[in-house]
Amino acid sequence: MTAPVTVTGPTTRSAVRAVGLGKRYGSRWALRDCTFDLPAGSVTALVGQNGAGKSTLLHLAVGLTEPTAGRVEILGSSARRQPRDVLPRLGFVAQDHALEPRFRVADMLEVGRRLNPRWDAALAREHLARLGIPLGQRVGGLSGGQRAQVALTMALAKRPEILVLDEPAAALDPLARRELLRMLMGAAADTGLTVLLSSHVISDLERVCDHLVILAAGEVRLTGPTDEVVAAHRLLSGPRTEPTAVARMHHVVSENHTDRQTTLLVRSTRHVYDSRWRVDEIGLEEIVLGYLSQTAPGKDVTE
Template sequence: MSEPALRTERLGRRYGRSTWALRDCTLELPRGAIIGLVGANGAGKSTLLHLLIGLLQPTEGAIWTFGEPLRANRPDGLARIGFVAQDHPLYRTFTIEDLLRFGRHLNPRFDVAGARRHVEELEIPLDRRAGALSGGQQAQVALALALAKQPRLLVLDEPVASLDPVARRLFMRALVGAVADRDLTVLLSSHVVTELEQVCDHLVLLHSGRVRLAGALDDLLAGHRMLVGPRHDTADVDGLVAATHGERHSNLLVRRPAGAQDHPRWQTHPVGLEELVVAYLEN
């Protein structure tokens, strides 16, 4: 059995003496998957991502990538990890060709030809300065540079948050194509749950600095359902995640093994990803 792409054990980051941005984070993420990372603002998503790329040091716990401890203080420790930030930071006065040459000098395995081909296919001129690009073009160039590093794990922090729908679709299409073409695992933080549902096969949900939900997307959806029936006291409901009540009816989101039988007085309905995520974030 192959080692997971990423494993964390009781990972935590504290600011000051008592403020924990992330705590007791234990995860095991499979290779070759696109993993969606969701959570409200302040849930700990960016803290987790910055720990994984070495911008922060953990207060407690440990990180392994592909079976080896993460050594963020050594160049080879981060060589297998690529990163695209939310604002797609690029040197604004550099042309795209300048950025490719710069990337080649910083990364010994940098695939200049592949990155050049990526931007040319999108009809982005190589002599255009980064500061003159649209938001969608900047995102595509940032992705091309990250992929040219030839990482095994690609970390994306809200990469499409500021993009219009067409630019988001193009970015996601390029991302899915990259995963299909190479040995690549992606950890993708996003608030756009509907787009995550289209591209992700694994999900991690953070709430108040802790992991509330993690697993294969299909398994998580199959293991939750909505029960609709007469208004009901929820004290004796096993696996209750969230409840809403009308004058005569209750809607109960429950987590139970797939195939488990519910009382016949309840109507059972499948749960969508957005409904599932919102329920966990609100409770």
């Protein structure tokens, strides 16, 4: 069992809170002992490899599955137990988009209008016009990027307070991915929308997200605001050695050795006194990779 590391606690109203959350399928825990707290108005990336438990976690959050252990709340209530409190304020974009390929785009909007009392038809039409997606087009004839845009438009037209997206950009080319993130960030700027998105692509998350949850093998390895996460990590490189001395002063997240050299990702802001180590700052992407490449969970004490 891992002690999940929280770099700092949120100070504002909570939008998503998980406490000891777990899900077991048969004898296998898909997700175990997850605890984190995401403030309202934040944009959070849930990162991890395929099979790390990201979809399971999102499905638990939006109430599609029942937890085996612990609980998860959206805007203070459980989506499963108090759906009337949560569902009208929640948008969810599933990985497969749940669009009917035989429907025209206009038909999808009509479905949205009938299912959602707060539906904003003008916003939906304006978004699609700006993207140049014709309302008469059948969903099955749209490109992957356009389908993702229609799915996001449908979720935004609900006027949600929180939007949960499962791998929104996984199947998109870089340009379509950028377009989608633009639209998403524009919506966040407009309404103060809270966003929780899962992704196994981490290259441009740094510009989009202000909070991070790193998931590996069904456990939360790290959570916190991205700028504090970046500030709390350093890369040490030096001659080949066992990191025992360093580990006494600093938490070693991952280590890499060649014949001559040792490279350590450490979580610590303390000074490194041993001058054999070269100390470098490290970007978010490399930090995430460091946690994902951990073989054993980082058992440790929060500094």
